[in-house]
Amino acid sequence: MAEQKRAPLPHDFHPEVASFTVTSEDVSPGADLHAAQVLTGKNLSPQLSWEGFPEGTKSFAVTCFDPDAPTGSGFWHWVLFDIPASVTSLPAGAGSGDFVGLPEGAVHVRNDYGTRDFGGAAPPRGERHRYVFTVYAVDREQLGPDADSSPAVVGFHLRFHALGRAQLIGEYESPAAR
Template sequence: MIRPLLSLAALVVGAATSVHAADFTVTSPDFTDGGRLGEAQVFDGFGCTGGNVAPALAWTGAPAGTKSFAVTVYDPDAPTGSGFWHWSMFDIPAATTSLATGSTGAGRPAGAVEVRNDYGGTGFGGACPPPGPAHRYVVTVFALKVDKLGLGADATPAVTGFMLNANVLATARITALYGR
């Protein structure tokens, strides 16, 4: 009796966490999936001297029922024990299907909210890994089932992630690499 319940629980958890939609994709003219970030997307500080400019992004194939979008950039390879959040923007209107290069701060879509990154600033913070192997920078676009997450700019990346995952219909990802 326990084995069928465990199998059912695994199926339910798997279905609940499987949010990738095959038709929902994100691309960037600033880098290719698996390609290297340009100097424009590198942080200007912490020993790095890049442009600290948010990459351009475009997405297609969002599922029916999408009411807003969110974008995050996360480095799972950062030597922190919890990765490093470079950008979190949410409450992007559903009619928006792209962000131009530099769409952060005053350049973000009307109504969109950005929260503090792990550098301690609000908005996009570029790549700046310690010397050594290249790090992965995972750009995720979330198609959400709500117009607004109900969070302000003072939300932490962890709380933002919790609310994104609680309201996600689908995700699209692209990963860039950068090392020094």
Template sequence: MSLERPVHPDPYELLPTVPTFSVTSSDVTDGQPLNDAQVNEGGNTSPQLSWEPGPEGTKSYVVTCYDPDAPIVSGFWHWVVVDIPADVTSLDTGAGASDDTLPGGAFHVRNDLGTREFTGAAPPAGDQVHRYYFVVHAVTDEKLGVDSDATPAVVGFNLAFKTAGRAVLVGTYQH
């Protein structure tokens, strides 16, 4: 059985257009393979992220990491951090370890492994190159309106109505 599948589209190109802003990382280079630290077997450590302030009207941020190339219809959510205060424009390497390492009231919702933390890249051996979308969502409300029991899908639904802007950084990985 071959694991070759068509490449999934960029999931954010399928959403309504919103203003963009810049996100950078000392740990992830856009379009390049992830460092071992961001791989499940290599360190399972969330990357450092820095972003420009979101567009006018930004009152908080949500940070996500999503793999649309997972061999399942829904893709795979690796990281979802909600309610980052508007005056915060960076997360340190390892901030995804727990809620205790997040700034001012921000919190994790469960990723697709069911844990409230960052989980690194872990595509099936021999599978195609996977893309990992690290996205900073500028939010129009101070609170997104979900709690830590929300699923990534519920977070995404709320973001559909409360996104002021979006910054995207994509790393890749193949096992």
């Protein structure tokens, strides 16, 4: 199979901001996602924790984006914002199912599956894709968009209100057809 061309990462064209650290019990940098984060698996949002964010942070946003999706515009798997600044972690599944552990006031917009939650990895068979989990430190308690906004509108607001960014990239390849 020919090597797949890799698309730019979602922040390659954004202004530079402070960086901080995001870690996960479920996602390791460059490693395969667990079945729990796959659409046909458990389809659960991963556990995430963050630290070292800039002073003045008033809220957080979390996204998951697949830049390698064959759409010409990538694929948004998760867009969550207005997470209170006092929250520095999300348990596994906070963005899925019953939203256990999702902070009060946090807002989901529709992902590219059309649902307001985390949608797991599902690349075309035989393709290996990157899943970019990003935590943004935001300069306001409420970012501005509402739950009916698109991921692009949320990204527009984050471009102008992000004080910092932390990212973690996992990968997944759907099994080749038999």
